[in-house]
Amino acid sequence: MHSGADLSEQRFYAETGWDAVQLSHSSVLEVGSGAGRFSEVFLRTTSGVLHSVDYSSAVDTNRRNNATYGDRLQLAQASIYELPFADNTFDRVFCLGVLQHTPSFEDSVAALIAKAKVGAQIVVDFYPIKGWYTKIHSKYILRPLSKRLPKPLLLRLIRLNIRSMLLLFDLLCAVRLGALTRFIPITDVRGFPKGLSPTQRREWAVMDTFDAFSPEFDNPQRVDDVARMFSRRGCDVTFAGMAHYPGGCSSVVRAIKRAA
Known part of the structure; x- marks a missing residue:
């Protein structure tokens, strides 16, 4: 539903901390595109090519929604654990609104890191555990x-x-x-x-x-725990906390893959 405000764009750039000009010259992977909310932001605000996957048939909706961008959107239907790309391929990887709905949060983080080049930036967001009361809901x-x-x-x-x-x-x-x-x-x-x-x-x-x-899985996480997942998997964490934008905020971890 269109709100009259570009909330998806504001959220995307607040969470990633990325620059649209630099994105235009980077190889970028989106994991969990859904109907293409953030795909559209990337394609509209940059001149780059986006490789995007989703586990569900929502990729068909994404394709329809963003058909105007032609070959700049490369879509595939795949599991986060079986991504159809070689390891060490992308300069930037983002996964927004997805990880809490996967069977294993840490295995999902590892799958994202595997597709990133050494020195690549990886950004994820997720549902937070705010305290003992989080699941009393x-x-x-x-x-x-x-x-x-x-x-x-x-x-x-x-x-x-x-x-x-x-x-x-x-x-x-x-x-x-x-x-x-x-x-x-x-x-x-x-x-x-x-x-x-x-x-x-x-x-x-x-x-x-x-x-x-509706999702089968719902696994909220503590920010510090997610940061440690990235560290254990060979990344330097550059940000771990709340990213604020008009209309809300999200728990976010940003990391850079280091050499093995």
């Missing part, structure tokens, strides 16, 4: 059921209930009981852009809630 309470529901049924249930859940969410925030919203089976809408219309806000809430409750 409707998402983790209901996921044993929700992830097993047929996806069309889950989406229908969310759409049927999204108005009432938003009303309850807003009421709890209004009476300063926002901490209790974690028990409502809805995404945290407080980070949404302020200029969304009511219809746009509902659609964002539907899709973000579906993304939270």
